[in-house]
């Protein structure tokens with residue numbers, strides 16, 4: 152599944168028409184799907200549909216027709232001047248005897264449900280004048296609102312705030328990235344019959360889906376032993392971050408690593424999990440790490456200059472490595488890539504900013520662009536830019552256009568200490584199990600968020616997310632996970 156900008160969705164629309172698919176069929180499918188979602192989610196109130204003059208308005212007119220056919224009380228207020236498909240949708244509705252009123256005549260009516268079909272992907276620039284005051288009036292009414300495709304006005308200010316947004320044909324950046332995502336409420340994605348060749352474009356970011364991630368899960372043969380399923384070496388624990396390597400080790404073990412070894416400064420307060428092998432080290436000369444039984448390494452669970460020394464020592468092992476925290480330095484990552492080791496880097500926006508010479512705020516505001524820049528700067532490394540949502544990027548060879556992926560799991564309750572260390576352990580376990588860095592990174596990020604979603608409560612702790620991983624993996628493997636964009640089946644009420 153791909154992530155679209157408004158522009159990319161318009162391009163897909165044009166490709167479909169170029170392939171011979173009539174655009175009116177798309178509008179009919181879109182409007183009917185909106186009507187179905189509205190009818191299921193809101194079985195009783197009067198429905199007021201507000202339509203603009205473009206195709207978003209056309210979808211609203213189609214939705215109104217079906218809702219009326221299904222016996223719902225419907226009122227429609229529309230801008231004048233619909234043409235093309237939207238004009239046909241208007242006359243089809245009028246043929247059913249419904250009188251369409253001018254948009255200027257709308258006034259809030261308590262108890263009604265609003266369907267926002269004013270603007271979708273065709274909006275160019277912010278709303279002003281009449282449109283801005285209409286948006287203000289709608290927002291002030293406090294009436295529940297279902298947005299067709301996008302809450303009108305996004306991505307600019309002012310915009311409407313929806314309780315539910317019906318995304319048509321594909322998810323758009325506004326449905327995933329903040330602050331726009333907050334205005335979308337619950338998002339339900341509906342197919343509208345768009346031909347697959349029109350929808351897919353390799354240049355668009357991949358959205359991580361349950362099906363796609365399930366296929367990456369390593370199979371464990373019946374005769375597996377602890378040496379055959381991937382062993383992880385965790386290197387860290389400098390300064391005050393003595394809990395970090397423990398969380399990483401716990402998460403690696405909970406992700407199925409056969410054996411976990413924790414190397415940490417001798418005399419520090421690091422307390423590896425009971426199941427782990429301990430490797431207290433006097434210094435980071437590298438000798439102490441030799442002979443560690445591992446197929447992958449996670450390094451950098453602290454802050455301070457030792458992170459670089461530890462990463463350089465771990466480099467000597469010649470193993471696939473996840474580099475995090477204080478080890479995330481340009482010279483360290485370059486050394487791993489020069490050694491041609493499979494490498495995953497997991498910066499948060501602050502660390503990414505340091506690597507790119509930008510501020511953390513700039514990185515957080517432009518996560519897709521920043522992840523792509525990191526991938527271009529470190530070709531061959533799988534880049535995991537942590538955030539809400541986490542974005543991944545990879546330039547397979549120097550100067551190649553990065554492939555991008557965006558995570559679809561995780562929640563704001565996961566904003567707490569140690570979560571990044573847990574992520575490191577998951578990814579390292581999948582590297583040790585033999586996955587390529589790009590696959591280990593995507594699967595690890597997805598499962599980390601899924602485990603957090605299964606807990607789903609503010610106050611959850613990082614070690615609880617690690618403890619929840621076996622359940623997350625089990626559910627994923629059994630096909631018991633749904634994307635956040637799927638309609639709730641229990642709300643099912645045939646229209």
Ligand SMILES: NC(=O)C1=CN([C@@H]2O[C@H](COP(=O)(O)OP(=O)(O)OC[C@H]3O[C@@H](n4cnc5c(N)ncnc54)[C@H](OP(=O)(O)O)[C@@H]3O)[C@@H](O)[C@H]2O)[C@@H](O)CC1
Pocket residue numbers: 160161163164177178181203204205206207208209210269270271272273274275276277278279282299300301319320343345
């Ligand atoms: N993707 C798909 O496959 C399918 C997409 N479909 C649907 O089409 C939607 C996109 O439709 P769209 O392209 O007609 O644009 P839309 O959002 O209705 O807005 C256009 C109107 O806005 C106006 N306008 C623009 N900026 C403005 C401003 N700042 N302030 C004020 N006005 C402004 C502009 O005016 P104009 O500039 O032309 O005078 C024009 O009248 C999409 O979201 C989905 O719902 C489905 O029907 C089926 C398949």
Ligand SMILES: [K+]
Pocket residue numbers: 207267268269270271298299300301302303
């Ligand atoms: K809309």
